[in-house]
Amino acid sequence: xxxxxxxxxxxxxxxxxxxxxxxxxxxxxxxxxxxxxxxxxxxxxxxxxxxxxxxxxxxxxxxxxxxxxxxxxxxxxxxxxxxxxxxxxxxxxxxxxxxxxxxxxxxxxxxxxxxxxxxxxxxxxxxxxxxxxxxxxxxxxxxxxxxxxxxxxxxxxxxxxxx
Numbered sequence: 001x002x003x004x005x006x007x008x009x010x011x012x013x014x015x016x017x018x019x020x021x022x023x024x025x026x027x028x029x030x031x032x033x034x035x036x037x038x039x040x041x042x043x044x045x046x047x048x049x050x051x052x053x054x055x056x057x058x059x060x061x062x063x064x065x066x067x068x069x070x071x072x073x074x075x076x077x078x079x080x081x082x083x084x085x086x087x088x089x090x091x092x093x094x095x096x097x098x099x100x101x102x103x104x105x106x107x108x109x110x111x112x113x114x115x116x117x118x119x120x121x122x123x124x125x126x127x128x129x130x131x132x133x134x135x136x137x138x139x140x141x142x143x144x145x146x147x148x149x150x151x152x153x154x155x156x157x158x159x160x161x162x163x
Contacts, residue, residue, distance in 0.1 A: 004087060008097045008104060009035055010129055011117035017125035018101060022053040025123040034154055035098075038115060042094040045086050050099040051077065062090045066103060083107065105130045114157040120150060134163035 011031055012018050019025065043062035046054070048071055057063040057076035064078045064086045065071060073079045080086050086095060097107050108114075108130055116129075136157040 004090075004093055004095055005113075006083070006095050006097065006107070006111040008108065008111050008114040008116075009038060010099065010104060010114065011035075011119055012129045013119050013121055013123040013125070015122060016129040017123045017127070018099070018104075018129045019127035020123070020125040022049055022100075025125050026119055026121075028119065028152065031117050031119070031152060031154075034117065039096045039098070041092070042096055043086060043090040043092040044096045044098050045080070045083065045103070046098045047100045047103045050103070062092055064089070083110070101127045101129070109133060109135075112159055114159075116155050116157060118153040118155060120152065132157060133159075135159050135161055 010018060011024065011026075013025065017025060039058070040060045043064060044058060045064045045066055048065055048067045051063075051065045051073075057074065062078070063076060064080050065073055066080055066083070066086075068081070071079050078086075078089060080089070097103055097111065114132065114136060116132075137160050138155055139158045140156040
């Protein structure tokens with residue numbers, strides 16, 4: 001059986017805020033372009049609320065919605081009830097957890113790594129990213145300059161399994 005890699009892709013403000021009213025509290029096209037380039041051609045898993053905030057399947061990716069109950073999904077979306085189910089149903093090597101906060105909390109100890117966009121500034125929000133375990137170590141950092149004239153860090157944190 002081939003080895004598949006699970007990653008989280010998330011963005012947060014200074015206080016680890018990731019959302020407000022089921023939406024991102026910011027809109028930066030470079031961050032969205034990074035997300036698209038990183039997840040394109042892969043499988044993505046999201047919670048039902050995250051899917052509802054996006055409103056449609058994301059093209060070029062296997063779309064999975066993790067739901068505890070019945071969820072009527074549109075064409076192009078696979079409803080699953082466990083991560084193992086997504087693992088079995090996709091032939092993609094990379095599987096990305098894209099939100100929301102509950103799914104991040106449930107999976108953070110199981111993923112191979114985290115792509116975390118650190119959006120500078122304080123944002124009002126009602127949802128925060130969970131505490132990152134000490135087993136995650138930074139191994140790659142890219143700094144991008146946004147059109148807004150400030151820099152944004154996209155950090156890759158690898159789960160080394162060692163705290």
